[in-house]
Amino acid sequence: MRVLITAAGSYGDVAPYAGLGARLREAGHDVALATQETFAPLVRAAGLTFRPLPADPHASGGGSGGKRELLRAAASFVRELGSGLLDAAEHGGGADVLLLSTTTAPLGWHLAEAMDVPTLGVYLQPTHPTREFAPVVSGARSLGGPGNRAMGRFSLRMADRVYADAVRDLRSRLGLPAAAPGAVRRRREEAQWLVLHGFSTAVVPRPGDWRDGLDVVGNWWPRHDPGNALPAAFEDFLRAGPPPVFIGFGSMAAGEGERLSEIAVAALRRAGLRGVLQEGRAGLMAQGDDILTVDEVPHALLFPRMAAVVHHAGAGTTAAALRAGVPAIPVPVMADQPFWAARVAAVGAATTPIPFKELAVERLAEQLGRAVSEEQLKAAAGGIARRMEAEDGAGQVLKAVEGLAP
Numbered sequence: 001m002r003v004l005i006t007a008a009g010s011y012g013d014v015a016p017y018a019g020l021g022a023r024l025r026e027a028g029h030d031v032a033l034a035t036q037e038t039f040a041p042l043v044r045a046a047g048l049t050f051r052p053l054p055a056d057p058h059a060s061g062g063g064s065g066g067k068r069e070l071l072r073a074a075a076s077f078v079r080e081l082g083s084g085l086l087d088a089a090e091h092g093g094g095a096d097v098l099l100l101s102t103t104t105a106p107l108g109w110h111l112a113e114a115m116d117v118p119t120l121g122v123y124l125q126p127t128h129p130t131r132e133f134a135p136v137v138s139g140a141r142s143l144g145g146p147g148n149r150a151m152g153r154f155s156l157r158m159a160d161r162v163y164a165d166a167v168r169d170l171r172s173r174l175g176l177p178a179a180a181p182g183a184v185r186r187r188r189e190e191a192q193w194l195v196l197h198g199f200s201t202a203v204v205p206r207p208g209d210w211r212d213g214l215d216v217v218g219n220w221w222p223r224h225d226p227g228n229a230l231p232a233a234f235e236d237f238l239r240a241g242p243p244p245v246f247i248g249f250g251s252m253a254a255g256e257g258e259r260l261s262e263i264a265v266a267a268l269r270r271a272g273l274r275g276v277l278q279e280g281r282a283g284l285m286a287q288g289d290d291i292l293t294v295d296e297v298p299h300a301l302l303f304p305r306m307a308a309v310v311h312h313a314g315a316g317t318t319a320a321a322l323r324a325g326v327p328a329i330p331v332p333v334m335a336d337q338p339f340w341a342a343r344v345a346a347v348g349a350a351t352t353p354i355p356f357k358e359l360a361v362e363r364l365a366e367q368l369g370r371a372v373s374e375e376q377l378k379a380a381a382g383g384i385a386r387r388m389e390a391e392d393g394a395g396q397v398l399k400a401v402e403g404l405a406p
Contacts, residue, residue, distance in 0.1 A: 001405055004095035005122070006034045006104040008053055008081055010251035012316030014039045015222035016124065016198060017101065018046040022223040023394040024401060032095070034085060034104075046223045053081060081166065085111060086173060097404050099397070102127055106163045107170060109184055114174040118404040121195030122397055124315045125336050128195075128214055129153050130207035136339040149209075157182065196397055199319065202387040203343050218391025219319050224298045230305075234276075237292045241274050243307040244292070245368060248278030252312045252333040252356070257283030260359075264310075265291060267364035273372065276306070299324075308371035310364070313341035313353070322349060325385030327377040329367045331356050348380030 003024055007017040014035050021031040025047050032049035043050040085107050098119045100108035105121055112119045125136050129152025131145035143151055160181040167181045192213040197204075198220050206216040230238075238244070247264045261277065265286045268275040277284040277293045285293050294302075299317065303309055303324035311317045313330040318340040321328045328350040330341030341353035351367040371377060 001096040001401065002030045002032075002094070003097050003099060003401060004032050004034060004051070005048075005099040005101075006053075006085055006108055007101040008035055008103050009101075010314065011039070011042075012250060012314040013101070013103065013124065015042060016220050016316055017099075017122070018042050018048065019223040020099075020122065020198075020220040020394050020397060021048045022046040023220070024398055027398055027402075029401070045225075051087075053085065081107060086170060097401060099401070106159065106181055106185065107166060109188060110167060110170050110174060110176060113184075114176055119193070120397070120400055120404065121193060122220075123195055123197050124199065125339075126197055126199075126204055126207070126216075127156070128207075128210055129156070131209050132207045133204075133339075136336040139338045156185065160185065194400060196393070196400060198393050198397075199315065200322070200384070200388050200391055202384045203318075203322065203340075203347060215396075217396035218393035219323070219388065220394040220397065221300070221319075221323070222298070222316070224300055228298065228301065230297065230301050231294075234292065234294065234297070237276075238305055241290070243305060244274035244276050244290075245308045245310060245372070246276045246278065246302065246306045247310040248280050248284065248317075249282050249312045249331070249333070250314050250317055251281045252314075257285060260284055261286050263359060263361050263364060266361040267368060270361065270365035271368040271372075273307070273368055276302070308368065310368070312356070313337040313344075315340055318344060319388075322381065322384050323388050325382040327351070327371040327374075327381050329354065329364070329371050331359055331364075347384060348376060349384050351377070 005017050005021050007014050017033055021033050025031045032051050033043045034051035034053050035043065037052050040050045081104065085104060094115055095117060097117055098108050098112050099122050100119055102123045102125050108119060127136065129149045131149045134141060134143050134148045135152045135155040137155060138151055142148060163181045171178060192211065194213045197216045199216065200218055201216050204216065245268065249260065260282055261284050264275065264277055264284065274290045277286055277291065279285060279293060279295050299320035303321055303326060306326050308327045308329060309321040310329040310331060311321060313332040314337055322344065328344055330344060330350050330353040332338040332341040332353055333356040344350040345353055351370050354363055354367060
């Protein structure tokens with residue numbers, strides 16, 4: 001089958017789909033991944049066909065600005081995304097099935113309607129309303145059963161507004177009759193559209209009030225060459241002392257590298273720990289016998305060698321730390337990050353989250369001390385890692401894709 005996967009966002013939003021695509025390719029399918037140009041090397045290294053999307057979620061300021069500015073930026077991003085998805089679908093003769101991420105699904109449904117091909121939702125976040133927790137984008141605080149479900153429905157309506165212009169343009173280009181995003185979404189729900197969620201039930205059990213066709217199957221992981229190894233300088237650093245603590249913020253906090261680096265180094269030294277800083281988009285940087293700065297190093301190689309991991313609680317990084325079986329200190333910045341931070345703390349694998357705006361030396365040092373010394377944190381993280389090892393999220397997606405074959 002010709003499979004087109006569509007995903008957009010930061011590295012953590014895209015890398016799992018490259019790994020998923022590699023699993024489908026190994027099973028004999030012709031797989032293309034449509035995403036931003038910056039991830040072309042990642043896609044090609046997985047042996048997949050790259051289809052470019054022009055949209056860049058960071059081009060309009062990332063996480064800065066008020067809610068009105070963020071909504072405008074999001075609408076601009078998805079409008080550009082819609083145009084790019086149409087080009088990606090038409091290039092190379094189309095596809096037999098579309099795999100749609102959380103971000104691309106509200107646009108991909110219209111492509112599928114025009115192309116008359118089946119689709120499968122492959123989500124990294126739980127977006128469907130439930131009584132069991134508040135929407136992932138609304139933070140970590142529960143509003144009670146009825147409140148959580150009501151807020152979940154409201155969040156979907158807000159997403160419909162963000163996608164409205166892009167949907168109107170896309171349906172016009174496809175020659176489809178006008179239809180509001182909410183109406184199309186409701187048709188999908190009534191048809192029991194299948195959505196497989198790529199996270200572990202050890203972290204988010206499947207809500208009991210979800211409809212049939214919404215399943216939690218386990219993570220699909222970024223693909224790494226089995227022959228890859230940590231750089232020699234890194235191995236030398238690890239051998240020179242006890243396991244260090246990782247500190248990184250992924251694609252978050254652009255321009256705040258100097259402040260964050262100072263906080264990280266001071267907290268590590270106050271806690272008496274060695275550290276590995278990952279530059280990321282923030283530009284973390286520090287030097288010293290007890291500090292190593294790295295650029296892009298696969299989390300699958302890096303995290304198992306750490307005593308603990310300080311991260312921004314993005315879905316991919318959160319999962320990678322859990323998979324490694326090491327305690328985390330979550331420092332959520334925005335979007336779904338407070339949700340994931342709260343979940344890993346609730347299951348005992350992380351310390352109390354530190355909101356990014358409240359990050360300070362004293363508080364970080366205190367949580368670092370807890371993460372490396374409290375045995376119950378280590379035991380909980382190890383237990384979740386073992387449960388994750390028994391899951392096969394990519395295998396479940398493969399089975400579903402082959403079930404859609406003509």
